[in-house]
Amino acid sequence: MARRWLSLLYVQVLIAIAIGVTLGALWPQLGAAMKPLGDAFIKLIKMVIAPVVFCTVVHGIASVRDASRVGRVGLKAILYFEVVSTFALAMGLIVAKLFQTGSGFNIDPSQLDAKSVASYTARAKADSVVDHLMAIIPDTFLGAFAGGDLLQVLLLAVLTGFAINALPEKLQHAASHAVDSLAAIFFGVVKIVVKAAPIGAFGAMAFTIGAYGVGSLLRLGELVATFYLTSIGFVLIVLGLIARFCGFSILRFIAYIREELLIVLGTSSSESVLPQIMQKLQRLGCAPQVVGLTVPLGYSFNLDGTNIYMTLATMFLAYATNTHLTLGQELTILLVAMLTSKGASGVTGAGFVTLAATLSVIPDIPIQALAVLVGIDKFMSECRALTNLVGNGVACVAVSAWEGELDRTRLREELARGPRTHDLEDVVPVGRPAE
DSSP, X not given: OHHHHHTSHHHHHHHHHHHHHHHHHHOHHHHHTTHHHHHHHHHHHHHHHHHHHHHHHHHHHHTOXXXXXXXXXXXXXXXXXXXXXXXXXXXXXXXXXXXXXXXTOOOOGGGSOGGGGXXXXXXXXXXXXXXXXXXXXXXXXXXXHHHTOHHHHHHHHHHHHHHHHTSXXXXXXHHHHHHHHHHHHHHHHHHHHGGGHHHHHHXXXXXXXXXXXXXXXXXXXXXXXXXXXXXXXXXXXXXXXXHHHHTSOHHHHHHHTHHHHHHHXXXXXXXXGHHHHHHHHHHTTBOHHHHHHHHHHHXXXXXXXXXXXXXXXXXXXXXXXXXXXXXXXXXXXXXXXXXXXXXXXXXXXXXXHHHHHHHTTOTTSOGGGGGGGGGGHHHHHHHHHHHHHHHHHHHHHHHHHHTTOBOHHHHHHHHHHOOOTTGGGOOOOTTSOOO
């Protein structure tokens, strides 16, 4: 019985996280030295994300003969993202004002080390709205894959999918078959790489505790606890209501994707499970075309955890530095965060950069105050990634239901049965029938 449990990947990930935390706490230097293990796993996953997303989206569009349907799904997804993201931003702002998280810190920004956040603020200032829009267009076709920018890959995939649709029927079949074959290869690579998840989780957690220590978490525990509780409340209340409207339980959904959540917990990156979550959503009865468009798009436009963090952390720094903000400034933070959050991705640290971009618009809050959050950002990143993952999963189901492409019977049956043994190892391309 014990051997059977130990053979389950999510159990291995749990054990690896526990060992990593213990190592980092007892031998900080050794724990910090484990960083390459976590980084290597993230790099291995990122290595195949671009081609997986490309093949999946191309397959989804090429299999739909009605081009207007693709546009309709995309518009519905973006509309959903904007509405729910606004709820997330507002929730972070309201919670911060209710509890006045950060009050009493009396931080003097002049005493902080501005150098520790220089790289983040420099990157934030470099990204104007025009620069961000221009960055969606890659310099070359292959450059998008080399850089790993999901929005660039998504743009190329949409264009390629429409181009295949415009081909004569004989060429359409040949091109679609070629894309499907490539997808099978890359999902095969994912199946191999995902077996290293316990090693990646161990390295990432050992480094986090070893480099920053439990002390850094305790010193700013009020903000960390508020953020985690707010995120949990958002998942259970906002996403829970959306899930109930679509005919499923948010708690059962969380249980269904628990393996992916554990990997995200260990790696602090929701991108580390992108291929697997797309496959599971298809198994739940979401239309392959909706999965192929909604999930990759959501990784740049539907970051609920990052949105909550942005407004909550901004207000925390305002209270901590005794900076009074007017109602107009608070609404400005909300509006600016709606734009800057769209530039974040599932990669660790992106939320910190977008926070810097938001603060740069409100000069009253000293930008060097970001230095206060450097030590705990890794802990915050884990919650951001977890919330983002759940939010994107619910979004895909909701858009499928809105489009009338959700198999509700299959959804109920799958959630009732729960995830399969070795589910993470049985990844197959989206668009192909699951066994």
